Amino acid sequence: MIREDKFLISRKPFAVDLGSLRGVREDTPQGRNPYYFGGRMDAVWFRRRRGVTVACIGTLWDLQYPEPTDALEFLRQHDDGRYGGDCDGRWDGSGYWGGGTLAEQERHLAILRPMLTNYPAIPPGFDGWWTFQAPR
Incomplete structure (x- = not known):
């Protein structure tokens, strides 16, 4: 991924919680590598759905x-x-x-509501903007 300073929704950027990296190392008996690391990070992002801007929360x-x-x-x-x-x-x-549970939904909304209100600002605790698209 590439970090960009400017937010462009067309580049499908993500903001990530740098302290949330977690994962496990799994041995792979076949293939070219002796193991792989299966990692996940918490992330938030904006997208357009049917002409409406939405705020999303999940993982990369x-x-x-x-x-x-x-x-x-x-x-x-x-x-x-x-x-x-x-x-x-x-x-x-x-x-x-x-x-998920009601508590999890409330936790999501505590991040997503102000995120959408302050569009396109990065929510507190997240680092962005990260994209998969090649630099321009």
């Missing part, structure tokens, strides 16, 4: 070799954006979409 994930030493290395090594982020919750200004 990747399988990597070698294992990254930190969150920034994980992001720099993450170069396959075809799956985007796994969305766990979405707020469009009037309705919420998501699953």
